[in-house]
Amino acid sequence: MASIIERNGKYCVVINYTDDNGKRRQKWETFKTRAEAEIFKSKVQYSNARGLPKSIPSASTIEELLEEFVNSYGKERWSYSNYASNKGVIKNYIVPYVGKMKVKDVSPRWIENYYQTLLKSKKVHQSSKTKEEQLITPYMVKTIHKLLHCAFSQAVRWEMIQTNPFDHVLLPKCKEKPRDIWELDDLKKALDACEDPILELCINLAFSCSLRLGEVLGLTWKCVHISDDLINNNSAWIYVDKQLQRVTVEAFNELGDSAVMLKFPQSNTRVTTRLVLKEPKTSSSVRKIFLPKTVALLLKERKKQVREFKSILGDDYQDYDLVVCYENGTPIEHGKIREMFNNLIKENDLRPVVFHSLRHSSTTYKLKISGGDIKAVQGDTGHAEAAMITERYAHILDDDRRVNAEKFEEMFYQEKKQTEETDDEDIEKVIRKLKESPELLQILKSLTK
Numbered sequence: 001m002a003s004i005i006e007r008n009g010k011y012c013v014v015i016n017y018t019d020d021n022g023k024r025r026q027k028w029e030t031f032k033t034r035a036e037a038e039i040f041k042s043k044v045q046y047s048n049a050r051g052l053p054k055s056i057p058s059a060s061t062i063e064e065l066l067e068e069f070v071n072s073y074g075k076e077r078w079s080y081s082n083y084a085s086n087k088g089v090i091k092n093y094i095v096p097y098v099g100k101m102k103v104k105d106v107s108p109r110w111i112e113n114y115y116q117t118l119l120k121s122k123k124v125h126q127s128s129k130t131k132e133e134q135l136i137t138p139y140m141v142k143t144i145h146k147l148l149h150c151a152f153s154q155a156v157r158w159e160m161i162q163t164n165p166f167d168h169v170l171l172p173k174c175k176e177k178p179r180d181i182w183e184l185d186d187l188k189k190a191l192d193a194c195e196d197p198i199l200e201l202c203i204n205l206a207f208s209c210s211l212r213l214g215e216v217l218g219l220t221w222k223c224v225h226i227s228d229d230l231i232n233n234n235s236a237w238i239y240v241d242k243q244l245q246r247v248t249v250e251a252f253n254e255l256g257d258s259a260v261m262l263k264f265p266q267s268n269t270r271v272t273t274r275l276v277l278k279e280p281k282t283s284s285s286v287r288k289i290f291l292p293k294t295v296a297l298l299l300k301e302r303k304k305q306v307r308e309f310k311s312i313l314g315d316d317y318q319d320y321d322l323v324v325c326y327e328n329g330t331p332i333e334h335g336k337i338r339e340m341f342n343n344l345i346k347e348n349d350l351r352p353v354v355f356h357s358l359r360h361s362s363t364t365y366k367l368k369i370s371g372g373d374i375k376a377v378q379g380d381t382g383h384a385e386a387a388m389i390t391e392r393y394a395h396i397l398d399d400d401r402r403v404n405a406e407k408f409e410e411m412f413y414q415e416k417k418q419t420e421e422t423d424d425e426d427i428e429k430v431i432r433k434l435k436e437s438p439e440l441l442q443i444l445k446s447l448t449k
Contacts, residue, residue, distance in 0.1 A: 002044040004037050011037035015044055043159060062106070062148075063099035065160070066090050069151040075255055079281065080247035083255055086147055092124040093136070093144050104161055106152070108168045115141050115172060138174040145171055180353050181361040193348040197305070198332070199340045201298055202324060206358040209289045210366065210381040213334055213355055214243035218277050220321040221303065226296045236296035241286050244331055246273045262320065264331060275331065277320075289380050299323070 005012045013029045031037040070090070074083060098114055118141055123134045149166040156164050182190070187207060194200045205216045223239040230236040242261055249272050257263070262277040280286055291299070302323060309327050310317045318329040325331055341355045359381070366377045 002041045004034070004041060006034075013037050013041050013044070060102060060104075061099065062101050062103060063095050065103050065155055066094065066151055069154050073150075073154055078255070079259075080245065080251040080255060080278070083251040084248045087250075089144055089147055093118065093140070094148065097121075103152075103155060106165050108165050111148075111165060111169045115145070115169075118144070119172060138172040141172055142174050145169065179357055179360055180351070181357045181364060182351065182353055183361075184365070186351050186353075187358075187361065190344060190348070190350055193350075194344055196340060196344075197302070198324060199337065199344065201302055202337055202355075203341075203358060204295045204298055206355065207362045208292050208295045209238065209240075210359055210362040210377075211240065211289075212243065212281075212359060213337060214245050215240050215280065215285075217244035217322075217324050217332060217334065217337070218242045219323045221306075221323060222321060224299055224303075224323060226291070226300050226303070231293060231296045231300070234290075234293055236291040236293070236299075238289050238291060239287075240280065240289065242277050243280050244275070244333070245278055246275050246333065247278075248273055252276075264320075275333065287380070 002013055002015045005014055007030075011031050011034045013031070015027045015029070016024065029037075029040060031040065070087070074086060078086060097117065101110075118136045119138065121136050123136050123140070125134075145166065149164065152161070152164045152166050155161050187203075191200060191203060194203065202213075202216050205211050205219070206213065211219075219238065219240070220242070223241060225238065226236045252274050257276075259279045260276045261279070264275040264277075266274065306323075306325075309329070310319070313328060316328065320329055320331065322329065322331055324337075338355050344350065345352055363377060363381055366380060
């Protein structure tokens with residue numbers, strides 16, 4: 001049942017409903033005009049007539065909306081890392097600034113003022129070690145906008161609001177620096193200087209197979225196919241179906257363990273994170289990748305080394321079937337590989353890049369050697385959509401299109417010009433001959449008559 005009450009020049013729709021515990025409740029929704037109130041009242045009555053649930057979304061402020069949004073949307077769709085990062089964004093940059101704002105009062109103008117306020121505010125550092133004060137970046141504002149836009153789209157579906165005010169917001173300019181990557185000479189120099197077999201293997205897998213670091217560290221021997229026949233036929237391959245990741249205990253408890261294949265033992269019960277082997281980022285990330293012969297032989301040598309560790313340690317070897325692991329079989333985490341990689345760069349005066357840039361280098365050169373075959377490259381990288389490759393690596397595809405234009409010029413226009421020039425030269429020769437021979441000119445005149 002719903003009724004309209006006029007109060008202080010505004011119109012309130014009073015809704016009587018039953019909550020999830022069976023208790024009768026009353027909710028008030030305020031509108032500026034009677035017409036808006038009548039529309040909302042009609043929707044409530046329509047829902048009751050159709051036998052739809054009589055309880056309604058209770059969120060009225062942004063903070064309440066986000067709480068419902070996380071519980072009903074985020075827990076169903078977000079990965080562990082997305083859940084942790086989005087909860088951090090809500091806690092640090094949304095609730096303290098605009099948490100008490102009424103959802104129905106949010107407008108594009110108000111949102112843009114909120115974003116300008118953020119750009120003048122200090123960034124919240126997750127680590128206590130970081131002492132340098134920094135302002136919130138336009139990139140972070142873009143992240144906040146993406147989260148709020150999604151939440152308010154859900155509010156529209158819940159019929160809490162009619163339109164999404166974030167649809168028409170003008171975002172601050174965000175200049176994204178292109179990721180610096182190694183050229184082939186840089187990579188060869190790094191591999192020549194690398195003396196650690198584990199790091200060498202990680203670099204080769206990331207570059208040749210376009211793997212993320214978590215996929216490298218989560219690779220298991222049952223997914224590595226490197227028999228002699230396969231290697232000799234250049235058909236050795238790996239199957240990527242999991243990744244190593246450290247997740248927060250909160251995210252783990254909230255989202256459950258349906259995506260987890262293996263939980264590694266915890267050395268300390270007080271830690272707030274948990275190391276797991278889990279399903280990849282997206283379903284498209286599950287893929288088969290063929291190996292260059294050199295990388296297949298590196299894996300074969302690594303497998304021989306792992307067998308030796310097992311025979312030496314016996315029962316003390318903790319066998320998780322990992323390709324990249326310590327001598328006792330326990331997993332090597334992201335931070336350790338990044339530390340080894342950074343030391344390699346410093347000690348050999350290499351161009352500074354992050355480990356993930358190897359994946360970008362891989363994609364770049366695969367696009368080049370395949371002549372821009374986006375689908376083939378996408379099969380190796382595991383990107384969910386081909387558009388992610390065309391947008392991020394547009395400069396490589398532009399190079400190929402430039403070469404195509406150059407070839408078009410050589411094969412069509414230059415050949416056409418040469419033909420025209422030859423015709424012009426022939427006409428000039430005829431005219432010259434006629435000038436040199438008056439008799440020939442007279443014959444031509446008589447023929448034309």
